[in-house]
Amino acid sequence: MSSQRVLHDHFFREAKRNGYRSRAAYKLTEIDDKRSILRKKDFVLDLGAAPGSWLQVASKRVGPRGKIIGVDLKEIDNLQLDNVTTIQExxxxxxxxxxxxxxxxxxxSDMAPSTTGNRTIDHHGSVRLCHTALDIAATLLKPKGNLVMKVLEGGAYKELLERCETCFSVAKGFKPKASRAISTEMFVVCTGRKEDMTKPMDIAPPRPGSGW
Ligand SMILES: C[S@@+](CC[C@H](N)C(=O)[O-])C[C@H]1O[C@@H](n2cnc3c(N)ncnc32)[C@H](O)[C@@H]1O
Incomplete structure (x- = not known):
């Protein structure tokens, strides 16, 4: 069995053993352990939150005086966590x-578009969701606040990262161990929202045939 497969199975088994709804829990755990995103008493918005493993991790990390709102297209079954509210939207x-x-x-944001199998189309769908997350953050994130979002890598990644760099003190890509090496999935971790993150950057129009 390949070492990647062994790692994947390891996180899957750990998630089951620890009562997490998916192994994605370990992606946020590693990101937060390395980059200190979440603090006690934080108020957190989780976009694309179903089935709810990031909500479970964030719930523990912000503690009983913190609060998390999870939003997803899909219904999130009752998590029975006092500091979590969910919205189907x-x-x-x-x-x-x-x-x-x-x-x-x-x-x-761990949002992912419904995948088509075409890497270019899926990449652009994912980047669009990231720009939506940035637009929401521009309105709802406190000054000095943090943003973590998943992106499928591809040609528009550089431009996305540049927008993040204009909006945050630090913006860097991160590939957690729980993310499969063969997947183009990675995370942009942005810390320290700048005051003037008010206006979405003009995004260059897609090139013909880019699958946008
Ligand atoms: C990888 S899953 C999230 C896993 C979640 N972080 C967890 O730990 O359980 C991606 C989610 O993004 C959601 N999603 C994709 N596009 C969305 C949109 N436009 N609005 C809300 N949710 C969306 C999907 O329904 C899916 O549940």
């Missing part, structure tokens, strides 16, 4: 009034 159609002017310390 398309993030791209989210009314920001839902949050009643509350501001978040952290925005997380």
């Amino acid at each position: 398309d993030v791209t159609e989210l009314s920001l009034e839902t949050f009643e002017n509350e501001m978040f310390d952290v925005v997380l």
